[in-house]
Structures are given as C-alpha cells and as structure tokens.
Amino acid sequence: MSKKSSEEQKEKKKRGFLGYLWLLFLVLLLLLAMSTGFFYWKKDLVTSYALELYAKRLSYVMTSPEYYHPGTEGQATAEEVFTSFKVLVDAYREAPTKEWQGAFVKLQEQIHKIFEDNKVLPKELDDFRKEVKTTAESIK
Known part of the structure; x- marks a missing residue:
C-alpha cells in the first residue's frame, strides 16, 4: 500500500509550478473569451x-x-x-x-x-x- 500512496504523491507533486501556471493561463483565456463575447454581444x-x-x-x-x-x-x-x-x-x-x-x-x-x-x-x-x-x- 505504501508503494501506491507514494506513486499518488508523486502524481500530485507533478502539478507543481508549471501546472499552476497552465491553470492560470486557461482561466485567463476563459475570461478573455467571455469578455470578448460580451463586448461583441x-x-x-x-x-x-x-x-x-x-x-x-x-x-x-x-x-x-x-x-x-x-x-x-x-x-x-x-x-x-x-x-x-x-x-x-x-x-x-x-x-x-x-x-x-x-x-x-x-x-x-x-x-x-x-x-x-x-x-x-x-x-x-x-x-x-x-x-x-x-x-x-x-x-x-
């Protein structure tokens, strides 16, 4: 069981800085799309x-x-x-x-x-x- 939990922890750690940066980019992209749609509408x-x-x-x-x-x-x-x-x-x-x-x-x-x-x-x-x-x- 400890082997599985250590693998899960490694997967969780993979998110790291680049993962959060990618998530921030996606959120900003979504906000840009929503505001562009509103301004066009x-x-x-x-x-x-x-x-x-x-x-x-x-x-x-x-x-x-x-x-x-x-x-x-x-x-x-x-x-x-x-x-x-x-x-x-x-x-x-x-x-x-x-x-x-x-x-x-x-x-x-x-x-x-x-x-x-x-x-x-x-x-x-x-x-x-x-x-x-x-x-x-x-x-x-």
Whole structure:
C-alpha cells in the first residue's frame, strides 16, 4: 500500500509550478473569451458608454486652463461643452447601426487641428460644438 500512496504523491507533486501556471493561463483565456463575447454581444452599449467617457474627458481637456484661452469673451464651462457632446452620444445611442465611422473620423481630424497649437480659442470651441451638433442631426 505504501508503494501506491507514494506513486499518488508523486502524481500530485507533478502539478507543481508549471501546472499552476497552465491553470492560470486557461482561466485567463476563459475570461478573455467571455469578455470578448460580451463586448461583441453588447458592442453598441459598450461603445456608447466609451463615447460618453471620451466626450466628458474631452470637454474637461478643452476647457482646462492649460489649453483654453478665453480672452475677452466669456469662458465656456466643461459642463456646457459636455452638453453639446451629449447630443452626439444620444444620437449614437438612438441609432448605433447607422454609418458613424466617417463622422467620427471627421470630428477626430477637427480635434487634432484644434490642438495643433496647444491652445483652444473660443471661436474654435464654438465652431467645433456646432459641428458636433450638425453631425449628430445629419446622421439621425
């Protein structure tokens, strides 16, 4: 009997570090597959939340003192800018199946153009907000 128990102990010891590493890899692979499946299944919902987070962050960056220089005109607050971006996010939530790729590329190019000189002027910000609203209305 002791011979059998010693063989069983050797088999148990075989698992060791590589066995646990393999088990960890399989668990991570399973989690990756599950999360990928969820994101594929609910990609419109996930994209709308990501778009809302991006709009909130962009509104705070565009109105931060580091970039935004209001000059003599009134200063736009981050909430005002986010409200105009929210129109675009809501339009996406209403119709996620429409062609948004071209509109997002166009808006991204405008964002890069605004930040070329590392400052956001009030006129640039207002023009961009108008462009966001017209883009949202044109795709609806």
